[in-house]
Amino acid sequence: MPETLLVRGGTILTMNRAREILRGDVLVEDGAIAAVGAVDPGLLPDAAIDAREGVILPGFVQAHVHLCQTLFRNCADDLPLLEWLRRRIWPLEAAHDETTMRAAARLGLHELIDAGVTSALDMGSVHHYGAVFDEGGRAGVRLLGGKAMMDDAAGGAVPEGLRESTRSSIEESLALCSKWHGAGNGRLRYAFAPRFALSSTPDLHREVVRQSAARGTLVHTHASENAEEVAAVRRAFGKGNVEHLADLGVLEVPSAIAHAIHLGEEEIDRLRGSKAGIAHCPASNLKLASGIAGVPRLRRAGIPVGIGSDGAACNNRLDPFRDMFLAASLAKLRDGANALPAWEALEMATIEGARAIGLEKVCGSIEVGKRADLAVLRLGTPWTVPAESIASAIVYAADARNVEAVVCDGEILKERGRVLVLDAEEVVARAREAWGALTSRAAVS
Numbered sequence: 001m002p003e004t005l006l007v008r009g010g011t012i013l014t015m016n017r018a019r020e021i022l023r024g025d026v027l028v029e030d031g032a033i034a035a036v037g038a039v040d041p042g043l044l045p046d047a048a049i050d051a052r053e054g055v056i057l058p059g060f061v062q063a064h065v066h067l068c069q070t071l072f073r074n075c076a077d078d079l080p081l082l083e084w085l086r087r088r089i090w091p092l093e094a095a096h097d098e099t100t101m102r103a104a105a106r107l108g109l110h111e112l113i114d115a116g117v118t119s120a121l122d123m124g125s126v127h128h129y130g131a132v133f134d135e136g137g138r139a140g141v142r143l144l145g146g147k148a149m150m151d152d153a154a155g156g157a158v159p160e161g162l163r164e165s166t167r168s169s170i171e172e173s174l175a176l177c178s179k180w181h182g183a184g185n186g187r188l189r190y191a192f193a194p195r196f197a198l199s200s201t202p203d204l205h206r207e208v209v210r211q212s213a214a215r216g217t218l219v220h221t222h223a224s225e226n227a228e229e230v231a232a233v234r235r236a237f238g239k240g241n242v243e244h245l246a247d248l249g250v251l252e253v254p255s256a257i258a259h260a261i262h263l264g265e266e267e268i269d270r271l272r273g274s275k276a277g278i279a280h281c282p283a284s285n286l287k288l289a290s291g292i293a294g295v296p297r298l299r300r301a302g303i304p305v306g307i308g309s310d311g312a313a314c315n316n317r318l319d320p321f322r323d324m325f326l327a328a329s330l331a332k333l334r335d336g337a338n339a340l341p342a343w344e345a346l347e348m349a350t351i352e353g354a355r356a357i358g359l360e361k362v363c364g365s366i367e368v369g370k371r372a373d374l375a376v377l378r379l380g381t382p383w384t385v386p387a388e389s390i391a392s393a394i395v396y397a398a399d400a401r402n403v404e405a406v407v408c409d410g411e412i413l414k415e416r417g418r419v420l421v422l423d424a425e426e427v428v429a430r431a432r433e434a435w436g437a438l439t440s441r442a443a444v445s
């Protein structure tokens with residue numbers, strides 16, 4: 001890491017409390033933001049990024065992703081959620097070994113960095129999560145994540161390779177937490193990840209809440225994604241999905257809930273003022289025909305909502321630009337054309353996303369003292385000009401081709417439009433090889 005890095009010139013979307021937009025430089029010292037705006041012109045930094053024609057903004061926060069599913073891109077389409085899980089995703093996840101897991105993680109990490117993402121909250125599969133942390137650490141991103149916890153076989157739908165006891169699920173999670181939480185200069189953080197109410201027992205949830213409270217870690221889960229799932233939760237527990245999580249104590253510790261589409265009024269009341277954030281996954285919700293989350297309503301209730309891609313198996317991209325576009329557009333379809341303007345989608349992809357996954361003190365805005373997680377965009381391309389409204393240009397028109405540079409924790413991950421930390425050709429070659437190995441092992445129908 002360069003000791004001093006100067007991101008020179010440009011328009012700075014600080015996303016600070018006052019949402020200031022400044023012109024000037026961002027100075028980074030030892031991975032932290034040391035100055036924003038005017039920086040001594042005589043300063044000789046160890047490294048510099050020329051952003052004079054560009055826009056400097058906080059690196060995007062990916063609020064919900066499954067890196068392990070990046071290899072399942074384009075192979076599990078046109079199915080509803082529970083069938084999609086049972087027929088394709090769980091058998092493929094069960095077939096992963098450490099080598100294929102690394103290949104999946106690298107493929108996903110390359111795509112995220114290329115598109116300006118610096119932080120991601122990842123839900124793993126049941127096994128081999130150490131490989132994902134190892135690859136995230138090498139790539140230099142800020143990665144929160146944990147192994148999926150699945151101690152309930154969901155009536156036999158979970159394949160043998162993913163089944164685990166409550167005890168082994170907790171023990172494996174704790175071992176990963178001890179090894180990885182705080183590693184990589186604090187960039188890697190553990191998140192306990194009970195997959196969803198139908199695959200994780202109440203006992204497991206209670207223990208996860210205890211462990212998270214003791215360790216200061218996040219809980220990450222899915223809830224209220226699909227009407228069939230909500231009905232099954234009601235049959236099993238006699239209550240709504242979020243009510244179930246609330247009764248188990250999950251909302252009393254920092255937690256991030258993916259989807260939250262089908263919620264009753266009393267569930268929104270229980271989320272309000274709790275420690276939970278929501279990861280809205282518009283592309284996945286559309287493609288799996290899950291429904292449209294009431295994002296403006298959740299935000300009005302003061303509940304932080306970030307934007308997630310979910311897995312490549314249901315998106316099929318890990319592209320924050322497309323997800324921001326869809327978040328804004330879906331809100332309009334549900335609540336009218338003036339719902340969720342571009343600026344608000346941009347907030348969700350940066351500072352509010354950081355709040356939704358418990359990182360708001362670390363990143364998500366460009367402020368002195370925060371870690372230097374930045375993206376530099378060039379908006380002078382034929383598909384983005386005139387960029388009168390910068391937020392509109394970013395949310396509705398731009399894509400990864402506009403991402404000139406990416407910095408995480410003061411380290412340059414992408415520069416002059418090229419990802420430095422992972423080689424695209426090698427990532428693709430390994431992904432193809434790993435996909436071959438996976439399909440020879442997986443029992444998909």
Ligand SMILES: [Zn+2]
Pocket residue numbers: 064065066123222258310311
């Ligand atoms: Zn998910």
